[in-house]
Amino acid sequence: MKTTIGFVFSVIAAAGLLAGCSNGNNNGTPPGTGSNCGNPPPGFQVLYPRNGAPRIPSNNANAVYAAAKPALVVGNSYDFFAVQSSGFTQYTSTFATTSLSNVPNPHASPAPGATIYVTQMPYPVGPLQTVQLFWNDGGTGCNPNVLVSSYSTGQ
Secondary structure, three states: OHHHHHHHHHHHHHHHHHHHHOOOOOOOOOOOOOOEOOOOOOOEEEEEOOOOEEEEOHHHOOEEEEEEOOOOOOOOOEEEEEEEOOOOEEEOOOOEEEOHHHOOOOOOOOOOOOEEEEEEOOOOOOOOOEEEEEEEEOOOOOEOOOEEEEEEEOO
C-alpha cells in the first residue's frame, strides 16, 4: 500500500511539474523549438526595415511595415515575435492596414495591388541591436519557429 501511495504522489508531482513548465503558451519555449506556427502566407513580405538592413535609426526600429497579396485574413491574430541581440523578447501588435505613403524609406517595393500593414513593438528597440522577427499566429498558442526578417539598429 505504501508503494502505491508513493507512486501516486510521484505521478501527481511529475504532472504538476510538467504543467508548471508548459503553461499553454509559447513564452517559455525558445524560437525554433516546440509547436510550429508555420510560415507567413504566400505573398507576404517585410517592407521596412528591409531584411538585413544595417543601422536603422532606433526611433524607426519599433514599427515594422509589411505587404501581403492576397491580403491577410480579416480577424487574424498574426504578429511577430521579436528577439533582440540583448536577449530581450517581445511580441508586436497584430497587423493593421496602412498606406504605402506611411512606410519610411528606403523600403522594399511591394507587389502591385498588395495590402500594406504596420505592426508596432510595445517596448522601444535600443541602439546597437540586431532584431530577428519570427512569424507568430498569436491566437493559436503555437511557438514562432520561422524567421521572416532581421535588421540592426545604429547608435
